[in-house]
Structures are given as C-alpha cells and as structure tokens.
Amino acid sequence: MTTSDTILSRLMALHPKVIDLSLDRMHRLLAALGHPERAVPPVIHVAGTNGKGSTQAMIRAGLEAGGARVHAYTSPHLAEFRERIRLAGTLIEDAALADLLAEVEAANDGQPITFFEITTAAAFLAFARTPADFTLLEVGLGGRLDATNVIAAPRLTVITPVSIDHQQYLGDTLPLIAAEKAGIIKPRVPVVIAAQEDDAMRVIEARAMGLSAPILAHGQHWTVAAEPGGMVFQDDHGLWDLPRPVLMGAHQVQNAGTALAALRALGATEAQARAAVTRAEWPARMQRLRRGPLVDLAGGAELWLDGGHNPAGGEALAATLAAMSARPTHLICGMLNTKDIAGYLRPLAREAASLTAIDIPGEPNTLPARATAEAARGVGLPATEAADAAQAVAAITARDPGARILICGSLYLAGRVLRENG
Template sequence: MPSGSDPVAQGSDRILARMMLLHPKVIDLTLERMHRLLAALGHPEARLPPVIHIAGTNGKGSTQAMIRAGLEAGGAKVHAYTSPHLARFHERIRLVGALISEPALTALLDECVAANGPDAITFFEITTAAALLAFARVPADFTLLEVGLGGRLDATNVVERPALTIITPVSIDHQQYLGETLPEIAGEKAGIIKRGVPVIVGPQAPEGLEVIEARAARLGAPVLAFGQHWHVAEERGRLVYQDETGLLDLPLPNLPGPHQVQNAGAAIAALRHLGRDEAACAAAVSRAVWPARMQRLRHGPLVEAVPEAEIWLDGGHNPAGGAALAATLARMPARETHLICGMLNTKDVQGYMRPLADHAAHLWAVEIEGEANTLSARATCAAAQGLGIAASEAESVAGALAGIRARNPRARVLICGSLYLAGRVLRENG
C-alpha cells in the first residue's frame, strides 16, 4: 500500500518504491529469501526482545493493540509490527511506543537493500527484515509481531522460540495462497506454533480447532483455548473474563463491535499468561487504539461534506468481517444506513456483503483509486443488487457522500470493504 505524498516521508518513499521492483510477485510464500537476508544482516531475529507472535484471519491487529495497551499501562517498553499500513508506511513499525522516525526508517531500508544486493525478494520480506533489525537494536521488554499472510511461510515466522503465540479466529480468506478449506487455512495459521511455546487460541470452528490442537500436541506446545481454558462474554454491559486464576469484571472494549469482546479475551489471556494484573487487563480493553476498525470519523473534509451524518470507517473485507460489521450495526440505534463500498477483485464480495444486506438502505459502489486489483464499481454494484441491496455507482467517496446528502443528510454512513479503501479515506480526510 502506498504511503501517500507526505513530504516528511519522501526519502523512505523512494526506497520503498525501489523495493517494489525487487521481485515480480507481490506475494510468494517461502522463507528461503528471508533466511538469506537475515543471515546477511547478522541474524537480528535471534536478538529480539521476547516475541509475542499473532496469526489468524480476523482480529490480529485489534488483539495486538489491546495487548500493547495493557503492557504499556504497566510501564513495559513494547515494539510492534503490523501490516498493511493505512496512511503511511511508518505505521507498520512501532519502536517502544512511537512510530519509527523517517531518518531511522530510511537508514534501515538502505541497509537492507545493500545487504540484499541484486537478489530477488518481496516487498513484505525486505520491509519485515528492516523491522526486525530495528527491534533488535532498540532495547525493549516485548516485541509484538503480527503475521502478514498465513503463518507457516510468512516472513515474520523466523523467530525460533517466541515467548508466546496467539491464533485469533480463523475463517476462509486468501484461498489462492492458503488453501480452499478451513482446515487447510488453519494449518497454515498454526505454522507459527513452536515446540514447547504456549499458544493462546481464540474462538474457532471445530474443524479449525482440531488442526491447531493437533499441531500443538505434536510440538508439545501448551494450549490455552477459548471455551476450555478461558472464557469471555458480555454480561450486563460489562466484559466478564474467567480462567483458572479467577474472574475479571471489566469495562467493555473501547473498540466498537461485539466481536471485540472475543479479541479482548485473547489479549487478556496473553496478559494473564505474562503475569500482568487486573489493571493491565482493564487498560487493554479501555485504552487500545486501532484505526479503520469501525472508526467514527468526526473531523475532516469528508465529514464536513455531510455534517449532520454519522460517518464510520471499517477495513474488514471477508465474510467474517462482514458478519462482524452486521452484528455491530444491529446493536446501534436505528438510523437509515448507507454503505460506501470498494473492494478488491480477489475477495468473496457477496460473502462479505450478504450479512450487511438487512442493514443497508443503499450501497454506493466505488473503485479504489491506485489499486491494480480494485473491483470495478459496476461489478461491486451488481454484486450488491444480486443480494437485493439497492445500489448505485459513484465516481468517488466524495461523490457517494454527495448522493447520500441529497437523499438523507442525517443518514448513518459506513465506508467499508477494504483496508486499501480505508487508508485512502484516512489520507484524503486528513
């Protein structure tokens, strides 16, 4: 994802653009190139602060954000790596609580390019190596690594012995890379499990859980699974968590949506395993920040275009993400809801839209500017209409907002369908 035209980041932007040319494929899952480059860099992956490695289809970023909030509330220094970014590449690399600086990022990228030489390597691999190099050089108490795609062959899966692994809910997505069935995909996600290292497992379909538990058993990795070793639920407007050490009565997550209760449960299980107290768990659910996950937009030109509307932004893009959005909308006060939707042509478009059909008064289909794999507005519109959703094409998000204002200036607006669209919206909205 491009990092925009921020003049502060022009040095790193030029290097990142060159990196895009180092391998013809955007995604080519193998660890051979990663191991080669890390060896040339002196094996930074072996010198990281204790690693918490997170895989899954949905909820990885939110879970990581909650764990970070909980650890930092107790005074811990935490590195964090996530992808993709939304507005600027720097969002991917967080050093002891702060986004990496432009000079530090530029120097690291230059060093990685020089170490790699003329050899082929993907953009994600070489930028992950840069992140690991940064983390190895700056003292901290923990390193949070979010898997990019899958797990077994993901570029982050180079740490031989993390302190903890986490697998959030697994569902069908990225079939062209991970397999057609849920057990196949779960097997790829379970590839982050390491011998003897505890693994926290969020809510799973039975066939996915079976695969995860089987790999953990082969490796002697203790399993801490939702519904068996820990439980979490919303009760009377509170989050109630329980495990063998006791019960916690906490506020509901500040990240909107009922699905965040499950993500919070995994984060709390991690914090409890790491010996953190109730205050840390409370901070995890009350202080986490994670943009474009049912984020309310309150300022900026897009909001000013329809000042009486209620505008939300979400980057979910698969059927499970659509279901989570629908559950969130179902719990909100009744209000005519319009969707502004842009998606990639690699996604299950109708699978994503189907849960939203009962909540949408109208869908405005847009293309994601600058993305080669964007689904056309016409195809997005046709997919919605095929589900019985009234839909129109729009030239842009701003154009869709103008159409909504003409119909109902006090509507609820949900901009959704892709993290790439969400990132562009955040850049355009300032």
Template structure:
C-alpha cells in the same frame, strides 16, 4: 538530493516479480546478511489468524504498556503511511530512521530477488533488535507457516479466529487454512487460541499435540462474556470484571478475551483494564469526526471500517446493531481477490443502499460495476459513484440524517484516512 522512504520503498517493490511468494529462503538469507537480528529481539508475542489480529495486538500492547512496559509492534498493511507498520518502544518510526534502515537492508540484499513484505519485515526486525524495549509484538502478514515473520522463537503465540480468506495462497478449506496459521506454533511455547470452528480447532490441536504446545483455548480453558455493560473474563485462575473494550462490536469482546488470556499467560494480568480502556485501532468501526468528508456530510454520521471477508462482514453487521437506529448507507470498494457478495450478505438486512466505488491507485480493485453486481447478489440496492466524496454528497442530498459507512477494504480505508480525515 535527499532520498525519502517512499523512494526506497518503490525500489524495493521491483526486487521480485510477485507481490506474494510464500517461502522463507529469501528472508533467512537476508537476515543472515544482517547478522541475524531475529535472534536479538525482546520477548516476542506472535499473532496469526484471519480476523482480529490487529485489534488483539492493539489490546495486548495497551495492556502491557498499562503496566509500564515498552513494546515494539509490527503490523500490516499500513493505512496512511508505511511508518505505521513499525512502532519502536511505543513510538512510530521516524522518517530519517526508516529511510536509513530500508537503505541498509537494500544494500545487504544486494539486488537479490525478495518480496516487498519480506525485505520490510527484515527491516522491522533489525530496528527492533537495535532498540531497547520490554516486548515485541508481531502480526503475521499472510498465513503463518511461510510468513516472513515466522523466523522467531516467541514467548507466546496467539491464533485469532480462522475463516475463509486468501484461498489462492492458503488453501480452499478451513482445515488447510488453519494448518497454515498453526505453522507459527513452536515446541513448548504456549498458545492462546481464539474462538474457532471445529474443523479449524481440530487442526490446531493436532499440531499443538505434536509439538508439545500448551494451549489456552476459548470455551475450554477461558471464557469471556459481556454482562451488565461490562466484560467478564474467567479462566482456571479466577474471574476478572473489566470495562467493555473501547473498540466496538461483539467480535471485539472475543478479541478482548484473547488479549486478557495473553496478558494472564505473560504474568501481566494487572494490565487487563488498560487493554480495554486504551487500545486504539484505526479503521475498525471508526467514527470519523473531522476532515473534509465529515464537513461535507453535515448532520450525517460517517464511519470507516476496513474488514473485507464474510466473517468481517458478519462482525460489522453485529457491531452496527449496537448503535442507535439511523438509515444505513454503504460506500463500498473492494479488491478482486475477495468474496464481495459474501462480505456484503450479512449487511444486507440493515443497508438501505450501497454506493459502489473503485479503490484509487489499486490495480486489483473491483470496478464499480463489479461491486454493484456483488451487491445485487447480496440483495442490496446499489448504484455507482465516481468517488467516495461523490457518494457522500449524493447520500446526504437525499437523506441528511443518514449513517454512512465507508467499507470493504483496508486499502480504501487507508486512502480515506490519508486524503480526507
């Protein structure tokens, strides 16, 4: 019988009783058994932060590739298939290669306790070490200091905006969370710092000073603005006039600024226009244009976004102001680990109605009734639906020209992309 990657991934899930257990001992043990692939990577750009990591990574990758370079990339979570997490020299890893890689790591681990994210991160690092490329882009999974990716000595680090999220694991104040994110800083390795609240920036600057880390901080060392339909980036070396980023929203202007600052620091500023023009990042204000749901929606617009915390809700609300007016209906499913009402509150002034759904296949999903209760607290009229398809049908029956936004979770977004788009 041929074993596929899904079968191996299911086995790996059973190696540790906890999904999240933030220590690095198990990762170091397995990497040693694999011959320390983390020491043989192409130059690494390591990216931490609460929001914008994936979009910033996508723009840096597009910029580097625009200069003719090849890039490995490791991101999480995946949306439709696990293969999305591992990109080898620009191409998603194939099924046979992924299965072989996972089985090799499983054998090297020899049944010892290790989390799913830890062993799959080791698999990605092993693949990167064996495949020629010019750069390696690593997105932190959770936090930074004890994240499984934090086993490298990078060429550059990036800290995107820090906000409240994952408080049960990272701490209950912005300062504590920022300290975890700043754990990716390494002695003497430059860091690009995105827009931060004062409380977070103070922590990042303190750790940087202790480690001798040269910082390039938004608002101090570099600035980015939207002017006359274009993007203007300025730092101590000069001014750059660029096209607006392909990704929608003011927060993407900030992410673009971090990407350009990173390209400048890497000596690859000539890729900045490609970073704006060519970056693609699914489920971030993504217009769905084909598939069964789009067919069922008829004249209605169908959009998808995977943001899931209050800062993401605020960014999403701003992005919606950039679109022509249409009645906005939300189809929302969220995890019970998130501040659902805090996420919804910025969307309340624009939303006509919210249809609450559960996330299929997710044990930690909020029930539709719980999501409705959060919508009530946020001030959004709501109702329940048995599925996204049922919600879309109900909305279009009442308001054929609606703008429908499916939102609240990357896991829900992944389900939509896998099953309906």
C-alpha cells in the same frame, strides 16, 4: 515523496514475478544482515484471519499500562508506511526507516525479494537495535511460510479466529487454512487460541500437542462474555470483571478475551487488563470520523470507516450495525478483486439501506465499481455507483441528511480515506 517512500518504490521492482510463499529468501537476507531476528526482545507472535490487529492493540495497551516498553509490527498500513513499525511505543521516524531500508537493500544485493519480506527484515533490524521488553509481531499472510515466522523461540503465540480468506495462497478449506496459521506454533511455547470452528480448532490443537506447546484455548482454559455494561473474563486463575472494549463491535469482546488470555499468560494484573480494553486504539475498525473534509461534506450525517473485507468481517460488521441506534445506514464500498464480495455483502444486506460502489483510488487490483454494485444487487442491496468517496457522501446526504454512512470493504480504501480526510 519522503526518502523512505523513494526507497520503498525502488524495492518494489525486486518483487518476484510469481509470489511463492517461502522462507528461503528471508533466511538468506537475515543471514546477510547478521541475524537481527535472534536479538529482538521477547516475541508475542499473532496469526489468524480476523481480529489480529485489534487483539494485538489490546495486548499492547495492557503491557504498556504495566510499564513495559513494547515494539509492534503490523500490516498493512493505512495512511503511511511507518505505521507498521512501532519502536518502544513510538512510530519509527522516517529518517531512521530510510536508513534501515537502505541497509537492507544493500544486504539484499539486488536478489528477488517480496516487499513484505524486505520490510520485515528492516523491522527486525529496528527491533534488535532498540531496547524494549516485548515485541508484538503480526503475521502478514498465513503463518507457516510468512516472513515473520523466523523467530525460533517466541515468548507466546496467539491464534485469532480462522476463516476462509486468501485461498489462492493458503488453501480452499478451513482445515488447510488453519494448518497454515498453526505454523507459528513452536515447541514448548504456550499458544493462546481464540474461539474457532471445530474443524479449525482440531487442526490447531493437534499441531500444538505434537510440539508439546501448552494450550490456552477458548472454552477450555478461559471464557469471555459480554454482560450489561461490561464483560467478564475467567480462567483457572480467577475472574476479571471489566468494562466493554473501547473498540466498537460485539466481536471486540471476543478479541478482548484473546488479548486478556495472552496478558494473563504474561503475568499481567487486573489493572493492566482494564487498560487493555479501555485504552486500545486501532483505526479503521468501525472508526467514527469526527473531523475533516469528508465529515464537513456529510453535514448532519454520521460518518464511519471500517476495513473488514471477508465474509467473517461482513458478519461482524453487520452485528455491530444491528446493535447501534436506529437510523438508516448507507454503505460506500470499494473492494479488491481477490475477495469474496458476495460473501462479504450478504450479511450487510440485512442492515443497510443502500450501497454506493466506488473504485479504490490508485489500486490496480480494485474491483470495478460496476462489479461491486452488481454484487450488491445480487444479494438484495440497492446499489448505485460514484466516482469517489466524496461524490458518494454528497449524494447520500442530499437524499438522507440524517443517515449513518459507512465507508467499507478494504483496508486499502480505508487508508486512502484517512489520508484524504486529513
């Protein structure tokens, strides 16, 4: 266990018994640290239900192609915690992370604090102390009361597609959830709004207008469309004729549009726009695994990995599978017990030949494999169970050597697979 892992484990003990979304703990801790959030480079703040990470990755690729030094904060991590903090283009070193966490722990002085709050404070310290041109900040949960929402005047806010997720914290209707996401909008700060359902768009636009925040909304101020061999982005400034995003899936064209609208608002060139869609990297989003023990085990079968986990993610994944070359697709699925598993699996049942259910190793909130398999059968998807991903891959390839195998259902599962696969 590394030094930072040791400190992170210790900090988990400070977690409040009940999560109450609040900025009070964050404000207290940042004050004790001398308010590093006031000294970070100009912030692009990204909220939404789906596509936050992909959109942020494309914005970063575009900015860096123009020579900018870019900080980035994302969550959750996949293989190791330091993936969450990128300083001027480079992942934070473990020794530096450990020093920051120790400093934040001392400033917190044993007070109740969530894991995300204390690690976000460490990120702000890192960003404030390292020169850069921009800071990309991804919301962890919701927006209005998220630990990242302490930046008084960001350079730009971005809201990706909003859908039903985390109802226990954000509300059980789309307008309620949209209101939480729209909480990152700040007075007179431009907001880029991705394509939304009407109920969500009305709430987000009303919030922006109430704060005199200039609106850059899909369908009104910019459009994006896939075309044979490429995609076209258009707004009041003109048209960009670009390649398809290197990130897999038809939904990535829409994510690219949101990223391009943000880049346009930041003054990017067409060359930067091209880099945004061709150079972005974002693991566990329909990622083809090409080496490692699991790939060796799969033999002639294709092995893919995706971390989507809600109904909208299931729809996007199903559309991606439908557009791929014809071969049987077998799912290996593990999910958290807080997710709408039937809603996630229903669209995938149209495209998959079978599902093998597994537990998420080491995750206390995993949905038992038995329950995942039952949910799959309930939406018409033949299902079995396996002890782990390796056993599932071996069983699938034994009966269908030329298959496409997709490990899916959770970013936590995706992270475990990436670690175990090397």
